[in-house]
Amino acid sequence: KAGVTQTPRYLIKTRGQQVTLSCSPISGHRSVSWYQQTPGQGLQFLFEYFSETQRNKGNFPGRFSGRQFSNSRSEMNVSTLELGDSALYLCASSLTAGAEETQYFGPGTRLLVL
């Protein structure tokens, strides 16, 4: 079974631009979560989607948004990019949204904002 895939793997943008990252979960998984990983802040939860509904959102500004499609694929969008948005963005999928569910992570998208 194919793992979680994220595209693109690397991205360079300039301040003020917007970016869209994509995540394809493992087949059959209906829950997708997004995390931001930076050296200074570590791994921080962005949001979680289950059956096309956002179930929970982390403490990030409104510039960060996401959505999930009927096939469980998910996208996250960051508008008006800032230098501090440079990070590794990780997507994780799980079968359901239960707390005990194992999350399977993708390789991440490394975003560099210049």
Next chain:
Amino acid sequence: AQSVTQLGSHVSVSEGALVLLRCNYSSSVPPYLFWYVQYPNQGLQLLLKYTSAATLVKGINGFEAEFKKSETSFHLTKPSAHMSDAAEYFCAVKPTGGFKTIFGAGTRLFVKA
């Protein structure tokens, strides 16, 4: 609020020595607990998880962790370190009934030949 503390941002061991990575959590009720490993330029891989079935949890690659409620700890151990164990390790907690996984700051493990 839930939180996770990993003691030691860097741990160095010799090949063949015991690996001990420490994790303490704060929670009013025992949560679900996880250990993940991250190799350079890769995502996170689950090593093991505690879901209240057994206090000693065995994971992949010879790792195990023991849940100690009285100490609110979930330390990760491996009897004999291998060079391939060099990576960053994250302890994580998710409250029962909760949505958000909270990660510790991570511990980078170095293995010396």
